[in-house]
Amino acid sequence: xxxxxxxxxxxxxxxSANGRSPATVRRLPILSDVARQAEVSLTTASxxxxxxxxxxxxxxxxxxxxxxxxxxxxxxxxxxRALRTRRVPxxxxxVHDVSDPYFAEIVRGATAAASVRGFLxxxxxxxxxxxxxxxxxxMLCESRVSGVIxxxxxxxxxxYHRSMSGYARSIAHYGGAIVAxxxxxxxxxxxxxxxxxxxxxxxxxxxxxxHSRIAMISGPATLRTSRERELGYAQAMKAAGLETxxxxxxxxxxxxxxxxxxxxxxxxxxAVFAASDTMALGALSELRRSGIDVPxxxxxxxxxxxxxxxxxxxxxxxxxxxxxxxxxxGVARLLRQLDGKDTATRTQIHPVQLVVRESTGRLGGAxxxx
Amino acid sequence: xxxxxxxxxxxxxxxSANGRSPATVRRLPILSDVARQAEVSLTTASxxxxxxxxxxxxxxxxxxxxxxxxxxxxxxxxxxRALRTRRVPxxxxxVHDVSDPYFAEIVRGATAAASVRGFLxxxxxxxxxxxxxxxxxxMLCESRVSGVIxxxxxxxxxxYHRSMSGYARSIAHYGGAIVAxxxxxxxxxxxxxxxxxxxxxxxxxxxxxxHSRIAMISGPATLRTSRERELGYAQAMKAAGLETxxxxxxxxxxxxxxxxxxxxxxxxxxAVFAASDTMALGALSELRRSGIDVPxxxxxxxxxxxxxxxxxxxxxxxxxxxxxxxxxxGVARLLRQLDGKDTATRTQIHPVQLVVRESTGRLGGAxxxx
DNA sequence: GCAATCACGGAAATCCATTTCCATTTCTGT
DNA sequence: ACAGAAATGGAAATGGATTTCCGTGATTGC
Numbered sequence: 192x193x194x195x196x197x198x199x200x201x202x203x204x205x206x207s208a209n210g211r212s213p214a215t216v217r218r219l220p221i222l223s224d225v226a227r228q229a230e231v232s233l234t235t236a237s238x239x240x241x242x243x244x245x246x247x248x249x250x251x252x253x254x255x256x257x258x259x260x261x262x263x264x265x266x267x268x269x270x271x272r273a274l275r276t277r278r279v280p281x282x283x284x285x286v287h288d289v290s291d292p293y294f295a296e297i298v299r300g301a302t303a304a305a306s307v308r309g310f311l312x313x314x315x316x317x318x319x320x321x322x323x324x325x326x327x328x329x330m331l332c333e334s335r336v337s338g339v340i341x342x343x344x345x346x347x348x349x350x351y352h353r354s355m356s357g358y359a360r361s362i363a364h365y366g367g368a369i370v371a372x373x374x375x376x377x378x379x380x381x382x383x384x385x386x387x388x389x390x391x392x393x394x395x396x397x398x399x400x401x402h403s404r405i406a407m408i409s410g411p412a413t414l415r416t417s418r419e420r421e422l423g424y425a426q427a428m429k430a431a432g433l434e435t436x437x438x439x440x441x442x443x444x445x446x447x448x449x450x451x452x453x454x455x456x457x458x459x460x461x462a463v464f465a466a467s468d469t470m471a472l473g474a475l476s477e478l479r480r481s482g483i484d485v486p487x488x489x490x491x492x493x494x495x496x497x498x499x500x501x502x503x504x505x506x507x508x509x510x511x512x513x514x515x516x517x518x519x520x521g522v523a524r525l526l527r528q529l530d531g532k533d534t535a536t537r538t539q540i541h542p543v544q545l546v547v548r549e550s551t552g553r554l555g556g557a558x559x560x561x
Numbered sequence: 562x563x564x565x566x567x568x569x570x571x572x573x574x575x576x577s578a579n580g581r582s583p584a585t586v587r588r589l590p591i592l593s594d595v596a597r598q599a600e601v602s603l604t605t606a607s608x609x610x611x612x613x614x615x616x617x618x619x620x621x622x623x624x625x626x627x628x629x630x631x632x633x634x635x636x637x638x639x640x641x642r643a644l645r646t647r648r649v650p651x652x653x654x655x656v657h658d659v660s661d662p663y664f665a666e667i668v669r670g671a672t673a674a675a676s677v678r679g680f681l682x683x684x685x686x687x688x689x690x691x692x693x694x695x696x697x698x699x700m701l702c703e704s705r706v707s708g709v710i711x712x713x714x715x716x717x718x719x720x721y722h723r724s725m726s727g728y729a730r731s732i733a734h735y736g737g738a739i740v741a742x743x744x745x746x747x748x749x750x751x752x753x754x755x756x757x758x759x760x761x762x763x764x765x766x767x768x769x770x771x772h773s774r775i776a777m778i779s780g781p782a783t784l785r786t787s788r789e790r791e792l793g794y795a796q797a798m799k800a801a802g803l804e805t806x807x808x809x810x811x812x813x814x815x816x817x818x819x820x821x822x823x824x825x826x827x828x829x830x831x832a833v834f835a836a837s838d839t840m841a842l843g844a845l846s847e848l849r850r851s852g853i854d855v856p857x858x859x860x861x862x863x864x865x866x867x868x869x870x871x872x873x874x875x876x877x878x879x880x881x882x883x884x885x886x887x888x889x890x891g892v893a894r895l896l897r898q899l900d901g902k903d904t905a906t907r908t909q910i911h912p913v914q915l916v917v918r919e920s921t922g923r924l925g926g927a928x929x930x931x
Numbered sequence: 932g933c934a935a936t937c938a939c940g941g942a943a944a945t946c947c948a949t950t951t952c953c954a955t956t957t958c959t960g961t
Numbered sequence: 962a963c964a965g966a967a968a969t970g971g972a973a974a975t976g977g978a979t980t981t982c983c984g985t986g987a988t989t990g991c
Contacts, residue, residue: 219735221977232941237979246980247938269704270644271977274946279640280704281651281683289672289684290665290868290885299660302686306693311700313651314659314684316672323676330681334639334650365589444872476872498660502814502846503873515660591947602971607949616950617968641947644976 220263228259282525283313283336285327287343292497293514297342297372300518308526321348328358338368338525345375347413368528370521374415380528381538382520386416389510389543390423393492396545397462398431401554402490405433406460408450408470410442420466420494436460447473455481461489461554468493468500468509486552496546505549512543590633598629652895653683653706655697657713662867663884667712667742670888678896691718698728708738708895715745717783738898740891744785750898751908752890756786759880759913760793763862766915767832768801771924772860775803776830778820778840780812790836790864806830817843825851831859831924838863838870841877856922866916875919882913
């Protein structure tokens with residue numbers, strides 16, 4: 192008959208006197224090693240090292256434990272801690288495309304804000320594919336991230352809404368938080384740029400330059416961001432007593448180029464407002480290809496103020512969206528929710544700012560006339 | 562005397578007949594719920610659900626367990642699993658700046674490749690600050706991510722190297738993997754673009770256009786990427802029997818603009834090779850400001866082929882670096898290391914490709930002469 | 932002087948899936 | 962028919978930190 196031998200982990204050898212670790216180190220120190228070194232119980236060691244424990248620990252004891260922890264260069268095992276506290280110090284951000292400068296800036300702001308609060312950020316780039324996005328969200332659900340930021344708008348697809356709201360419920364169920372950074376049909380807490388106001392501002396700017404045939408190239412009608420920007424454009428046009436003209440295309444450079452070509456054949460506008468800088472880039476490119484000067488023949492304005500375009504020629508007039516700030520605000524919101532002290536309104540609108548550069552000018556080409 | 566009452570979790574109520582969950586659901590199902598439903602032990606339930614368990618489970622039993630799991634919509638708790646297996650299905654990528662298109666593309670490739678293998682990707686953007694990067698790496702260490710990809714080169718700083726190699730050791734110690742996507746002093750497995758070859762190619766291209774005063778604006782000498790590109794440039798110049806002229810600046814638009822201004826005062830080159838597209842953008846911008854035509858007066862070439870610049874005017878001649886592919890290769894490499902079957906050479910070089918567009922032309926302005 | 936509090940520390944339960952070790956059966960081969 | 966192997970399932974240990982519940986001694990209150 193075999194006697195049950197109580198298995199016990201061999202103790203971690205203490206750093207030897209010469210300061211170098213002995214060759215026998217084979218595992219990372221755990222809390223019980225610290226407790227043994229400090230000659231206290233596991234419980235006390237845990238409490239001594241937890242800065243916001245409400246259980247009192249005498250200073251002498253705490254000092255002993257901290258000393259032992261330092262000596263062993265102890266680091267709490269995050270998996271064990273996560274298992275117990277049911278919370279990982281990780282959030283996620285879901286974007287349509289990380290390499291789109293708009294989202295890249297948001298990600299930059301979000302990751303920076305998260306890291307100063309001790310959170311890591313998982314980035315999920317859906318490539319605008321509903322199935323990919325859903326797969327990501329499922330992975331996020333299963334990994335029980337503390338919260339998810341949806342930076343892009345919802346995608347149009349049969350399954351999408353049903354599945355997404357299922358996942359959202361599941362996230363809420365385990366105590367995770369959700370924040371949106373673009374208008375969506377789901378009623379999630381949101382930090383949004385003032386799309387409508389910005390579009391109004393830029394349209395008014397074009398009107399004030401004397402333009403009356405101002406066309407807009409917008410993104411797909413299914414994206415609420417497009418719709419909000421269209422709304423602002425329509426408001427400003429109506430206020431000025433002008434006819435609107437909207438052409439829709441993909442939210443890409445190529446899409447915008449095609450849209451412009453169509454526009455030139457039909458309306459021959461003197462000013463074009465593109466619903467995003469990316470589209471404005473496509474417009475500029477196509478106009479140049481057609482031998483049309485910007486801004487002398489046609490003015491072009493964009494939206495977002497993605498970095499880099501200020502160095503183009505002509506530098507793009509646009510609306511500055513505080514993208515990094517939006518990402519940071521999303522994180523702040525998420526963490527407030529997790530702390531249970533999110534008392535703010537559910538949707539927070541962030542102001543945007545008109546940035547006038549070279550791609551818009553007076554009707555008739557003021558520069559040429561000077 | 563109090564009797565020790567065996568505390569037991571209340572069982573999860575089974576989905577009621579009407580298909581909706583009863584209001585009493587308050588916790589997620591765990592494996593023991595599945596086991597109870599299927600009337601098997603915890604062990605068997607675990608094995609039945611683990612597709613690559615080597616312990617045999619009869620088909621009948623497995624079917625019962627799977628059915629129970631489905632009925633309860635059971636999802637294994639990732640923290641418990643991670644604690645036991647000592648491995649989280651998460652990798653990390655450290656970049657200098659996520660909103661720099663070069664890194665954004667790499668991140669896109671990496672996250673996509675990771676997700677198809679079931680890994681999430683944490684993104685860390687150091688903003689080129691050694692302290693920030695080190696803080697991130699410490700967080701990554703503590704969170705025991707499976708592997709870390711360093712997309713950018715090492716940063717110059719006193720602490721940096723010592724601390725970084727300490728963290729690297731620590732990562733290796735817990736079984737994590739490391740891969741670099743830029744040349745670094747640390748001897749880590751690497752997937753690198755052919756910086757030297759690309760620089761040679763683009764320089765030869767400029768030579769073949771008849772230029773002889775070809776200057777290079779490079780990044781800081783501390784970045785090995787700059788140095789490799791300088792080396793390729795120098796080789797090609799030497800082969801053509803030409804004098805080299807290198808000006809160093811920050812790896813930014815602004816830095817390049819300043820460098821160009823300096824260059825114009827001293828050397829008056831007829832062609833400029835910028836060590837990155839970002840710098841080329843600065844060069845183009847500054848040249849235009851100075852009233853110098855590209856390519857008629859001066860040819861400009863870049864490196865990287867970041868998206869968007871093909872729509873500029875003039876469209877930039879550059880060297881295409883397969884950034885997304887690099888990111889994906891990094892992930893593949895990382896996972897191979899984790900599987901212990903990384904038999905390839907330690908450094909893998911990825912070929913690059915010259916992309917001739919409009920910003921380079923024959924000496925003297927061929928276009929004007931036609 | 933006696934009860935009620937407080938300060939402090941510890942044993943054991945808990946989080947939940949995986950894995951080791953063993954105990955049955957049920958085949959094999961001879 | 963019987964030793965040995967294979968197939969199958971279970972009890973319990975494991976991973977490591979947090980937290981609940983309790984016990985002791987010291988202090989305060991009246």
